[in-house]
Amino acid sequence: MPSSDPPRGGCCSRFCSSLFSLGFLILIYWLIFQPHQIRVYMNSATLSNFSLSDPTSTSPSLSYNLSLNISLRNPNRKIGIYYDRLSATAFYNGSQLGQTESNFFESFFQHTKSTRMVYPVFEGSQGDLSKDVKDAFNNDKNDGAYNLDVKLNAKLRHKLWFIKLSFKPKIDCWLRFPLTANGSASMAAEPVPRKCRVKY
Numbered sequence: 227m228p229s230s231d232p233p234r235g236g237c238c239s240r241f242c243s244s245l246f247s248l249g250f251l252i253l254i255y256w257l258i259f260q261p262h263q264i265r266v267y268m269n270s271a272t273l274s275n276f277s278l279s280d281p282t283s284t285s286p287s288l289s290y291n292l293s294l295n296i297s298l299r300n301p302n303r304k305i306g307i308y309y310d311r312l313s314a315t316a317f318y319n320g321s322q323l324g325q326t327e328s329n330f331f332e333s334f335f336q337h338t339k340s341t342r343m344v345y346p347v348f349e350g351s352q353g354d355l356s357k358d359v360k361d362a363f364n365n366d367k368n369d370g371a372y373n374l375d376v377k378l379n380a381k382l383r384h385k386l387w388f389i390k391l392s393f394k395p396k397i398d399c400w401l402r403f404p405l406t407a408n409g410s411a412s413m414a415a416e417p418v419p420r421k422c423r424v425k426y
């Protein structure tokens with residue numbers, strides 16, 4: 227009895243071979259063009275008004291004013307990069323400063339071998355702190371330096387001719403702000419410039 231269904235084996239092998247050619251194309255892409263990850267540097271970082279209000283209270287709040295100068299470098303010779311989404315969040319002791327993501331940057335296209343600066347600013351005060359955050363603040367104060375972590379969330383497309391591959395790298399910049407001896411109002415991160423960790 228003739229059947230109109232295509233043989234299962236044939237269907238699978240067609241699927242497998244298209245998967246295989248896709249894999250092969252990606253392999254060729256990586257071998258020929260040797261794409262590099264973006265490089266991210268913290269050029270400068272200033273922290274001011276960093277303090278715990280009413281530390282004896284059960285729910286003190288942490289105020290902060292953090293200004294950053296970050297550069298994003300596309301080191302590739304042949305690959306342009308679309309930044310479809312780029313935002314920054316700051317964390318202290320694992321707690322996000324601010325309830326929502328406050329620093330979104332316009333999407334842009336980055337040409338080969340070029341650098342783009344972004345200047346995130348985090349300003350405000352964070353309530354409902356956990357005991358850990360209070361402990362961390364006091365420990366850092368005793369140690370003589372505050373440690374903050376800035377994360378960039380990026381959605382990128384690497385473009386080569388008609389080929390576009392999407393990536394969502396994780397970008398982490400750890401910052402250390404030594405307290406100044408005279409307790410001056412603002413602190414600069416050390417050392418800068420500093421390379422941020424980028425993980426594709």
Ligand SMILES: *[C@@H]1O[C@H](CO)[C@@H](O)[C@H](O)[C@H]1NC(C)=O
Nearest residue numbers: 269270295296297343345419
């Ligand atoms: C950001 O840092 C770069 C590199 O140090 C510097 O050239 C640039 O002028 C800085 N931008 C601002 C607005 O300070």
Ligand SMILES: *[C@@H]1O[C@H](CO)[C@@H](O)[C@H](O)[C@H]1NC(C)=O
Nearest residue numbers: 272274275291292293349412
């Ligand atoms: C926050 O810091 C920036 C730069 O360090 C400064 O220009 C700004 O006035 C500060 N804002 C407040 C409310 O102190």
Ligand SMILES: *[C@@H]1O[C@H](CO)[C@@H](O)[C@H](O)[C@H]1NC(C)=O
Nearest residue numbers: 275288289290291349350351
């Ligand atoms: C520091 O932050 C707190 C809370 O946001 C604000 O009330 C205070 O005015 C700020 N101080 C300065 C000097 O910006």
Ligand SMILES: *[C@@H]1O[C@H](CO)[C@@H](O)[C@H](O)[C@H]1NC(C)=O
Nearest residue numbers: 319320358359361362363365
């Ligand atoms: C937060 O600070 C506490 C007290 O210093 C510490 O035990 C804890 O590991 C810190 N957590 C993070 C995520 O840094």
Ligand SMILES: *[C@@H]1O[C@H](CO)[C@@H](O)[C@H](O)[C@H]1NC(C)=O
Nearest residue numbers: 405406407408409410411412
């Ligand atoms: C506090 O110290 C910093 C750096 O050590 C210095 O730049 C600043 O001028 C000092 N401020 C005062 C009021 O002495």
